[in-house]
Structures are given as C-alpha cells and as structure tokens.
Amino acid sequence: MGKSPSKTSPTPTDVLPLIPLAPPLAVLPGTTLKVPITNRADVAAILAKIYSISPTAKPDAAITVACVPLRSALVGREGGLLIEDGDAKGEQPGGFETDPVNATKKDVFGYACVAKVSGVQGRRQGELSLVVEGLERVEVLDVVQERPYFEGELRGVDEHVDVANPELAEQFNLLKQLSRELLALVRLSSILPRTPTVSLSPIVARRLELYIARKDLSEAGSLADFMANVVDCTHEEKLRVLAAIDVKDRVDRVIEILQRQISSIQGSTRITVTSTTIPVAHGSFDIDQLRRIQQEALKRRSGMTNSGSNGMPAGFPGFPGAPGQGGEEEANELEELKKRLQDAKLSPDADKVAQRELQRLQKMNPVQAEYQVCRNYLENLAEIPWTKTTVDQLDAKTLVKAKKQLDDDHYGLDKIKKRLLEYLAVLKLKEQANKNIDDQIKALAKSIAPIEEKGEKEKDKEEKVMKEPSEAELKLLEKKRMVDKSPILLLVGPPGTGKTSLAKSIATALGRKFHRISLGGVRDEAEIRGHRRTYVAAMPGLIVNGLKKVGVANPVFLLDEIDKLGVSNYNGDPSAAMLEVLDPEQNHTFTDHYVNIPIDLSRVLFIATANSLDTIPPPLLDRMETIQLSGYTTLEKRHIAARHLLPKQITTNGLHPDNIDMPTDVLDKIITSYTRESGVRNLEREIGSVCRSKAVEYATAKDTETLPQYNPVVTLSDLDGILGIEKFTEELTEQHSRPGVVTGLVAYSTGGQGSILFIEIADMPGTGRVQLTGKLGDVLKESVEVALSWVKAHAFELGLSAAEDEDIMKNRSIHVHCPSGAIPKDGPSAGLAHTVALISLFSGKPVPTTLAMTGEVSLRGRVLPVGGIKEKLIGALRAGVERVLLPEGNRKDVRDLPEEVKKGVGIEFVSHIWEGLGKVWPERWERAGGWVGESRL
C-alpha cells in the first residue's frame, strides 16, 4: 500500500466497514449510486453488524460505510497512470480481481468515498441494491479485516480550494463551460433522429443547468466530481478522479473527459439546423444559446490549440455557420432570411411586422410547430415584391410599338385595339407628368441643400425666408403627382376570340411581366384572399401568389373567366373579395388574410375576361370597363387562319412554310364545313390536324427518299380523308318555303354566338288552344301571345276573316314550335317573326326562306329594337340568309357590322308590323300604302 500524497493534511483516521465495488462502479462525493447486493454476503454482514451493535437504531438512522472501487491494472494506487509502477510490476492487465466477493486486500483501491446508506431498493430477491450517497473522499491507509466484510483504516483528505489561484479559476470556468456545452449537446442529440443517445427531459436538463451555473470556485472539486459521475467515462478515469486529491488536478482530469465526450457526441451528431430534420419532440431549448456556447467554445478552443496546451483538433464539427470550419459558406439560415428580408425592400408596415416576427423566431424553439409557421410567413414576406418594379417602356415610340405589337398578334379587333392604345396613351401621359414633377422636386431639393451647408446663423435666417415656402411647394407638387388609378378592363366575348392573347400582347408592348389568374371555379373566398395564419397549412391567396411569382409590383394580371367566379356560399363570397382587388380606390391597401399587411395593388394592370356578363355580380361589373368582342365572320376567320393560325401550327408541328401550302378555298372549307363557332379555337385545332397529317406525309417521303413526289399543296379532296366527313352543311336556310314557317334570328347568351332560328306554327281543328314547345322561356311565350292578339285584332284588315266580328281561332287550335328543342330560348326578339308566321299560316302564303327577321312587337304593332344584332347577323350570313328585317331602332348597330356582313346580307328596317308585312309580301302592299287582304284582293 503506497503512502498518501504529501499534500494531504493529516486529518483524524477512522475505521469503517468497506464495500468494494465491482468495476466500473465508483462512488464520488456528492453522487448517489445503487450498489447491487445480490449474493453480497459482506454487505449483509455489514448491515447485520451495524444493527446488532445498535439494535435500537431506527431503520432510517444514517449508516455510514466507505465505498471503495476495485483496482485496475492501469492505474496506480495514487491514481497515476501505470507505466512501470511497482505495484503492478509483473502483473498482467486484468491481474486484479473484478468480483468484490472474491476480492482481497490487494485488490482494493487506495482511495474510497465515505457514503451514507440511504436505503435498499428492488422488490424481488435478484434485483436488490443498496442506495449509497457519497459524502467525502478518504484515503485507505490499511485494510484491517477482510472477512466477513472488509474494514479499513481511513483518513480524511484536505479538499481546500485555493480561490486565489488564477490558473484554477481559469480551469474552473472552462469546466463550467464544457459542462454546459455537453448538456446542451446531449439535449440536442436526444431530439435528433437516429442518434443513439440518452434522452434528457427538459426539466432535468434545466435543473442541471442551474446546478452548474450556481457552483462557484470554492466548489470546483465537487463540480468536477459531479460531472465525472454523470458523464460516460471509463473505470480508470473514475479511479483517477477519485484519487485526485488536489482540486486543480481533479478539474483538469474532468476537463479532459468532458472534451473527449463532447467531441464524440459531435462526431455522431452533425447538426443540420433545418427544421425539417428536427422532429417535434422534447419540449424547448434555446438554439441560439446553444450556438453561442458552441462558438465561444470554439474560439477558446482554437486559442488553446494554437498555444499547444490542448490536444483537441482545431476543427469543430458542429453547427453550420460556426467559424473556422467552412460553416461561413453554409450561411446561417436565420441570417439568410434576415438578408432576404432586407433585400426585399419591405414597405414600412411590412418591415415593422417582419422585425417583430424575426425577433419571435429567434427566441423560438425550432422543434415547435409554430417555428415553421413563423418562418414560412417571413419567407413569404421576403418573396412579395413590395417595391420592386419593372420600368415601363413608355418612350416616344411606345404607342407606335404597341400598335404594331397588337396588329402583329391579332387580326381585326380594331375597336378593341383602339381602346387599348388609348389606355396606353393615358398611362404614358401620366408618367410623363409625374416625371416632370419629380424633376421639379429634385430641383427644389437642390436649392434647399446649399442653405443647410451654410453657417448656423445664416442658415436660420435664410431658412425662414426660403425653406418654408419650398417645403410647402414640395407638398403641393407631391399632391399634384398623378396616382395611377387606371380603369380595369373587362374583355367580354365568346371563347377563342383572342381575349387572353390580347392581354398578353399589352404586357409585351408595355414590357411588363404577365401573369394569368384563372378564376373559373373559384368557390372559396380564401383562395383569393388567403387563409388566416392560424389555420394549419395556411397560404396566401391567388393575388399574392401571383405577385410572388412575377416578382415585381407592376405586372399585368389577367383575371381569366371572371364570370365563372363562385357566388356567395358558406365559404364566403369570392366575388366580394374581388371587389377590393378591382376597385382602384381601394386596391392600394389590399389585405390578404395570410399576409395581414396592406399590399399596394394600384400599380398592377388588371385585365379581366369573361364569356358573358350575365353571371358577373353588378357591383363587380360596375368597377370594370367592358370591351365587347363579338364572334368572327368567315372572312375574318380566313384572314386569322392564313396570317396567324396556319404559321403557328406549321412551326408547332415541325414543318417549314415551304412544306405545306393551304389555299384559301381549303381554309374556307375548313371554316364553314368543319367548324361552327364564334372564336377560332376549333379552327386552329382543325388546321393543326391538317398540318400533322402533312407532317407525317412529308416525314415518310423523306425517309423513303421519295421527296420529289411529295406534294405540299392541300386540296379540297384531301380534307375528307384528313378531317373526316363534313360536320356542318353550308346551306342552313330551308330549301322550300311553307306557310307558317319563318326564319328568326337568335343570339345565344352563352358563348355569344348568333344563328338563325326557325319558327314553326301549325293549325288544327280545335277550340282556340295555343300549344308552345321548344323550351321557350316566359318572355318568348308572352311574345307569341302578343303576336296572336295582334293578328286576331287585325284579322279582318289582314283579310283573314270574312267579317269584322269573326274569331279566326274559333274552330282551330295552333301549335308553336322552335326547333333545337334542347336549347333554352327566351327573349322578346322573335315577336316580329311570330306575327309574320301566324299571318303566313292563316293566309296560306309562304315566307321566302332566305328572309330572316328579328324585333320585338308591341300590342299596337310597333316593332321595337333588340340586342345582339352583330352576332345575329353574322349567324344569318353563315346560314345563307340573304335579306334581314331589323327594327328601325337598330339602325345604329349596323354601322359596327363587319363589311363582309353588310355586303353579304340585305338589311331592311321596319318600324311597324304593317311595314314589315309589306317587305315580306311586297305584291300585297297596296300602291296607296295599305295592306290588301286576300279576301279583298
């Protein structure tokens, strides 16, 4: 047995029972340990002895023993590492007994820990353990008894701490630092997936943190003992800590253990601070604090490495962003977010919110669900273009360029193009005016600046004279700045008439970014305005998403199919949400529910499209300027096909213009026999089919080297093979006229298409009943009744009855039918046609099939104007109508008709039924200007 270290002051010796502990167990002062006592006869004997000596001792009275670890071949009795130690000389490692039952005097270590037995734990025989609480470190001077239990002569050691020692103070601080670092790492690694480590409950971790923080230098030894006990260390390390009587020595040894432990955890846990890799678990911890500890430790450690006092590697595998290991490249996520927010040049309101949210985020635990929500929100804020804009190409050539662009992209549509150019002109003038004001403001600012540079006194004097009026002037000028409250355009027309492509052309002409928002089928208000942030997976709405996508605050937004926007339902009212977007007075403070900060939409150029106005709520319609696009005539379609659609399809299908030649008659045939639509979408599709077929032919010819035989010309006879049999016959008007059948005109509200409509009336013996079929609406039914009343009232004058008091319906019933029975029809515009059809039926005189008519009829027989003239006449021309009777009141509408229609259809105006009858049957129009009925002829 070696001598105790000389530093140890001689303190009273004592003899106490010894409990040898099997490796790797060792009790250190201030720690609690469970010593397994199954088959430990010595422990039983100790307890029996104590109780036999003092049978009156209360069971809870403190029993003091000394816990002594068994020796290791690698550590000397004094705790030094053995290289050539006399005690171990000639002994192999492992030469000491490891089972306390068989241990002898020579197997016990030179130092022990006096401990209080605080109880026995375990329910079953095999799992009993003695709970001991380490009290103080003692030196084992001698073992005085081995059986039935060990008894040793012990001497207390002096654990005095020299608080004046600066070296010790420094080492103690390092110990504390490392202890906290380790704790933080254990907590972090316990929440990371796939890291084999003990999990640490947040409460325990917090207590440990407090325990470490409260220790002061005088307790350096006990903190070292505590940390040595809690960390994972080898038996030898524990023995060396136990034997370290000198506190500085002990602190050094524990520091070494901690450093090794930290490196090993870091090695197995390379931390990526992306919230996706950290699952939600285990309460909270402060990632920033952890990061700070890491960085401090790193600084300190790299210093130590430089001085050579520590063998730790300089690299510090750990957090991205930690200096010294390339972490700067992987820029810290929060820093990056901060930078992105700075770059986004937020509005003052948004900036305030962003700063507040950033502060919240920094304090937040990344494993909290709220962290992700907050981060997403900030990312969204950073992506919204608050102030970024593109510069409009509004120079001297703008209008010329825009006109060219519109003409290049679209044939016809002159009225619409004119309106769009007006819009651009106004925009340009406003910008120019604003630029002039800006220049004046700049000039004023310059005139103020030199005053500020002058001496104080002089400055004061001059300021009174000059600065005040200048500032007022500035304000005045600011007021004069033109706010861009341009109207929102609504393009209405049948499908495929070029609404979308017109909007695109405007964006191109202006040099602005273009984004299309499809509103068709949007049933939920939240789709437009976003969800409130409190909802799970909340998102901004379509408008903010659009802004994020284009990345500038002044794009062209196409609000497509605004007429298909859902109406008010339990999910809110989407059209009401659009009101705020589209109102130039309100949209500079549009608030998305998710973003919850006013966003300026006044610089966005909104263009809406719709197929019909019927389903657009009036308040919404009121905020837009409507521009009507009607269907194209055959002639227009021919031009569009030749100039735009065919070249487009040729390139789409990989052909060269020389590879295909489609003559005008072929195009006409496709237009009239294979399509019947107001727009040109189907036409483009059919042309595409022909191009594809030609492409196959050309490719085959090329492959088989028969190119000379390839004929690029498409002939009329080819069409049958490529597009199938004709879908529509050209001649739609009836071949033979019959009494009671009249050609009317109809403009369908859905799709804005016009066509002819036959009115068929048949009579039969009966009692004056009127039957109506063909899905006729109420107004249409009423117009039949009006027509019948007028005819009945004027039957004698019309020559339909022999006497003035005779009822022409007395012995007959009539049936009015409008074919295409599945299509709903309504409106008063067939009144004239009904009247003429009734007179034709009763008089037996047929009406020419190529004559069509439209107009409302009043009871007095006046013919009143109706709507949809352009669509109706285009439809009439397509159907082969030659003459059309229109109400006098519609004369103004004819001016806007395409030339082709004006030339192709003979238009005659009537203001009264009598006049109309004269046009239908001119031979019966008395020269004197009156009608001659059959009976009176």
Ligand SMILES: Nc1ncnc2c1ncn2[C@@H]1O[C@H](COP(=O)(O)OP(=O)(O)OP(=O)(O)O)[C@@H](O)[C@H]1O
């Ligand atoms: N006047 C025109 N000149 C040239 N091409 C045209 C013209 N009108 C339409 N087109 C072409 O027709 C196609 C369909 O047009 P677009 O998609 O703009 O129709 P739309 O009116 O928006 O239809 P929808 O109401 O169904 O959205 C496009 O390829 C477009 O270029």
